[in-house]
Amino acid sequence: DQQVKQNSPSLSVQEGRISILNCDYTNSMFDYFLWYKKYPAEGPTFLISISSIKDKNEDGRFTVFLNKSAKHLSLHIVPSQPGDSAVYFCAASRNAGGTSYGKLTFGQGTILTVHP
Amino acid sequence: EAQVTQNPRYLITVTGKKLTVTCSQNMNHEYMSWYRQDPGLGLRQIYYSMNVEVTDKGDVPEGYKVSRKEKRNFPLILESPSPNQTSLYFCASSGRAEAFFGQGTRLTVV
Numbered sequence: 195d196q197q198v199k200q201n202s203p204s205l206s207v208q209e210g211r212i213s214i215l216n217c218d219y220t221n222s223m224f225d226y227f228l229w230y231k232k233y234p235a236e237g238p239t240f241l242i243s244i245s246s247i248k249d250k251n252e253d254g255r256f257t258v259f260l261n262k263s264a265k266h267l268s269l270h271i272v273p274s275q276p277g278d279s280a281v282y283f284c285a286a287s288r289n290a291g292g293t294s295y296g297k298l299t300f301g302q303g304t305i306l307t308v309h310p
Numbered sequence: 311e312a313q314v315t316q317n318p319r320y321l322i323t324v325t326g327k328k329l330t331v332t333c334s335q336n337m338n339h340e341y342m343s344w345y346r347q348d349p350g351l352g353l354r355q356i357y358y359s360m361n362v363e364v365t366d367k368g369d370v371p372e373g374y375k376v377s378r379k380e381k382r383n384f385p386l387i388l389e390s391p392s393p394n395q396t397s398l399y400f401c402a403s404s405g406r407a408e409a410f411f412g413q414g415t416r417l418t419v420v
Binding site for chain 2 (some may be wrong): 198200203219230235236237238239240243261283285297298299301302303
């Protein structure tokens with residue numbers, strides 16, 4: 195049972211435009227959500243996160259939106275750059291207050307390609 | 311520099327030959343985990359540890375063992391590897407925020 199789903203295996207965007215990556219979850223106990231970026235031959239690196247008490251978190255070109263009622267989150271990258279081309283994973287965990295950071299449930303990943 | 315170090319990076323082995331993949335972190339993190347990445351399935355957690363001598367199963371623990379005798383080290387042990395354990399493995403450590411990942415170990419079991 196895939197509790198975190200990224201239904202788009204790939205996304206292609208022109209440089210300078212907006213990239214929107216989507217993620218859905220089914221477990222209503224999840225209360226902390228993260229996005230990771232992964233380049234080939236490297237481990238995933240943390241990008242941005244959001245707690246369930248918020249509906250938006252912004253960090254530079256990256257913004258994550260959370261819609262709890264729809265159990266949906268999205269990552270917006272504006273403007274997109276060729277260096278953003280990578281695999282993006284969303285992840286979710288329970289009990290953001292303390293002990294859950296060791297247990298993340300990941301989506302399948304979306305390959306983002308930004309064309310110059 | 312904050313690091314999670316896995317070894318080896320690449321490993322080809324034969325069915326049934328015991329192997330250990332090591333993982334070490336220098337951030338004094340309490341939480342450490344092992345994940346495997348397979349096409350179309352994303353990263354799935356194998357085992358995690360919330361502190362020394364405290365470990366628990368993740369989503370796909372069958373065929374794997376772990377130990378946490380020291381805070382910095384969290385080795386993954388395959389007692390009798392099988393071809394379905396051919397995968398890309400990642401170790402991660404985390405404090406109270408996001409998890410940091412190692413560079414990965416690509417394991418092939420023939």
